């Protein structure tokens with residue numbers, strides 16, 4: 001962005017970062033990568049009973065180009081992995097990733113030839129949510145953790161294309 | 163359907179040389195046959211005058227690796243006669259050295275995808291199949307994972323992907 005050249009690492013840049021982060025963390029646009037049972041809990045989280053919009057993350061984007069938070073919820077098979085990678089590539093920076101449930105985080109009970117043993121082997125995961133499936137409260141907690149991470153971002157970090 | 167049903171008797175008579183056995187278990191009849199004339203046999207069952215097995219409810223396969231069986235693989239046809247409400251199972255044994263059998267997709271349309279599945283997972287070729295591609299595994303996959311000698315955890319196919327880190331984002 002070149003901001004750091006303009007402003008230096010001074011008080012103004014810090015303030016601008018804080019403002020941008022405040023906007024970002026309260027307007028996360030998730031890309032739902034729901035491939036199995038965990039996706040049902042994710043849908044429950046988004047709908048009225050648990051109402052993720054209370055935390056500013058209800059604008060589900062099915063186009064990766066409009067999303068900044070990938071929620072991998074479910075098993076990823078070797079046939080699905082290229083799709084996941086392609087979508088991850090298409091998401092613009094800055095972006096974050098939640099690995100939801102035992103399967104996405106570690107393969108779960110499916111230790112077989114066809115199942116990826118944790119998506120964190122191939123894409124950078126920021127928050128892991130344990131459970132099979134995690135309850136909607138856990139997902140909300142995960143998104144709150146993402147918000148914490150977002151609040152600590154600095155505009156001149158690598159994540160923002162510098 | 164029990165094993166002394168006339169359609170079974172007619173079948174045994176016509177294909178005596180290729181029928182390996184006829185067994186009945188809890189009212190279900192299984193005819194085991196040799197593979198080479200399987201299509202002809204199944205056509206005769208489908209077109210039987212009195213009890214036509216006009217529906218193929220399932221087509222699958224079994225791997226008898228290290229088990230007592232005439233050959234390593236069996237292609238299993240589950241037939242239903244909607245006219246007589248009778249069911250019949252036909253097992254056609256194919257060898258490990260030449261795992262191939264005629265395609266019945268011209269007899270029952272649904273056999274098309276079922277045979278692709280058997281090819282994909284067991285590696286049994288269906289001669290004369292109109293579209294012999296894989297159906298479940300990725301197109302560039304090597305091997306047939308439902309064979310009993312395929313390693314459960316695979317041959318490393320689940321770790322061959324590009325790796326992205328947060329620092330060197332794409």
Ligand code: SF4
Nearest residue numbers: 037038101102103133
């Ligand atoms: S972790 Fe459990 S609920 Fe989630 S996708 Fe795996 S099996 Fe389904």
